[in-house]
Amino acid sequence: MVRQQPVPCPDSSGAGLLLLHLSNPFQPGSHIAMISALMPTFKRVDLAFEHGQGACLYTADGRRFLDFGAGIAVSSLGHGHEGLVKAIAEQAARVMHVSNLYRIPQAEKLADRLVAHSFADSVFFCNSGAEANEGMVKMIRKTQAGRGHPERTRIICCNGAFHGRTLAMIAATGNPAYLEGFGAPVEGFDHVPFNNMNALRAAITPETAGIMIEPIQGETGIKQADPQFMTGLRQVCDEFGLILALDEVQTGMGRTGKLFAHEWYGVTPDVISVAKGIAGGFPMGAILASEEVAASMGAGSHGTTFGGNPLACAAGNAVLDVILADGFLDDVAQKGTMLGNELAALVHDHPRVFELARGRGLMWGLKCRMPVAQVQAQVMAEGLLTVTAGENVLRLLPPLVVTREDCREACAILSQAARALEAQEDATSDNKTNSRTESQA
Template identity: 60%
Template sequence: MTSALLPTYARAPLAFERGEGAWLVAESGERYLDFGAGIAVNALGHAHPHLVEALTSQAQKLWHTSNLFQIPEGERLGQRLVDASFADVAFFCNSGAEANEAAIKIARKYHAAAGQPERYRIVTFEGAFHGRTLATLAAGGQQKYIEGFGPKVDGFDQVPFGDHEALLAAIGPETAALMIEPIQGEGGIRSVPPQCLRGLRALCDERGLLLIMDEVQTGVGRTGQLFAHEWAGMAPDILSAAKGIGGGFPLGVCLATREAARGMTAGSHGTTFGGNPLAMAVGNAVLDVVLAEGFLDHVQRIGLVLKQRLAGLKDRYPDIFEDVRGAGLLIGLKLRVPNTDFVAAARAEHLLLIPAGDNVARLLPPLIVTEAEVGAAIERLEAAASRFASGMRRAAE
């Protein structure tokens, strides 16, 4: 049957009807261990009771008023994020791409307000992914996403990942900011070393640039800190977050220092649905859990267990696995076999993974995952790897 949906997704032939914690149940009744979490979105798993209660309670009261009026739960969520981070102000939206659009506008407007409107260009890094709008596609710079959509939005200069000399050469009198993911998610779980993040901070201070941190995938506890840049002991001027902050409900936020956001006056930016009462209720419920004492310690501990177990798997199957990357519960398996084939093999073992660039399979379990569930995932990965190894031996005979 022909689908009425625009064919922009290569969907797996699988549909789910319910979920609980780290598990999804298909229409057939089969249970799948979800180590994709909706691409790092379902930070607290499926049907978390605190999130369900918060959404249900708010839905019975008020859904939408628009930003023409005050939204108390938004004020509360913004203050909690500010109190827990480097930031002074927050702007709520609906997605990571929107959060990055806000970050780009804030950086450009900062220099315009300072009397330097010519400083509008932003240096980004090859392999990055910042969203699917025309501007965020240009920021990411990946040709496979840009091709066919007309002229690339001006104002972005990509440099090779980890190339300090190219970075220095790209900075000129029109440069407004640097924009980087502390760990590239779509780009293959490639981490920026802490000393490099500190170096970028120093470089921005020296050149009068703003530093934008894209933490859409790494933020809200995913690496074992509220935000991944905290591991480096530094702070950006502007930060985008989404995915996990809504625990499955559409929510994004752009955080900034008051100085960086000084050009953003009334009417300079806006959104119809961003910061709506439903999203704000869920966002506050997510923070209730993530900021609770011991929760981030749990993420760090379980992340270490997962990484150690994956290292053992790599050693047992060196023809399948090349490397284990990442931090906390943002882990990448660099593969020697096609990652899409391996993700399909894992799915056949009822384990859900997410492919990424650089031939990587991502493991993004909900942050509430247990050690027993990590063990179950390793067993299923081993079964998938064993199937691959057997096939490779037969092909060699």
């Protein structure tokens, strides 16, 4: 492959396109392709931000956007949070990385705090949600091996889940679109309908090691686990000797108004994964585990180069300083109730655009009647950033520090966008009627 200097093309605005000369060993000859310096794994919107403050982002030319995507539930403290910025800057000035060959006081402090405020006895730090889920799967298998059941390696997952983009996690997710082109799926995952206990029980075999689910499925459109399903999971795991693993990558760290979403159900898991909002935008993930699960992982059984580094853990501790403050999570829950009521009114007022609202805390989905991409584009044009999800759902995932006024403004923008979409639909209908009338004349 020969890589030449960046060359502009008519539709690139001069932005770093590379001329690649590729030789295909399986097909004679070669071809020339135009590709961005950034791999095209994302369909990025032509919009860039220069700075942010609170729940708002600003472009270089001064346009303001209310951020109800929060980097897909990552920017838990919003943008430019003084405490988080200060913690990162001060730690970066001292030491950023030493490796896990040595003690890391910042990691020890963060682990102690997470253990003190959860079911867990021990924590493993990593760099992302997918990495946390990968580690969690290893722990499930290792725990069963430690119990004398090395044959128990299979994990039951739910249809509609999203557990990450690694080879194993796209197999755990089970979505055919994510599996296409990557060969045979990684073995070891069985899938059942979400919230269907009969199907789950029927899927248990002597090789089943554990169950891995999300308390709220985010990518599928904000679908909550039924209370009886969640309590049933714990009962089934106790009955069959299975490990209960919860993917709290999106729901954890205060997103639903509790530190972890499973707390709403009164269910105690054996192990959970967290990431996204844990460090307010700094790359970080974690696995929180019971003593039995954690003890199964001896030295050398798992590892990470960057996980738990001083800088990431300084950010994580700064986030916990805010989230664990008296009244903060109660306020998240109250703001979520207020937002849910506003969204329900929006659905009532604009039934041609919206079908229903569902969610908890500051994790909401608006199921749309119009194509969700069209709705998202219109609300973005009005100054509101959102995230799409499955089943034609528009996701609202604002920072946890969002104000009530921010929530009211977001709903006003959604209403304004709905009126614009209704007017566009009416105009299209009128044009079609006029065209038919003219053709008949």
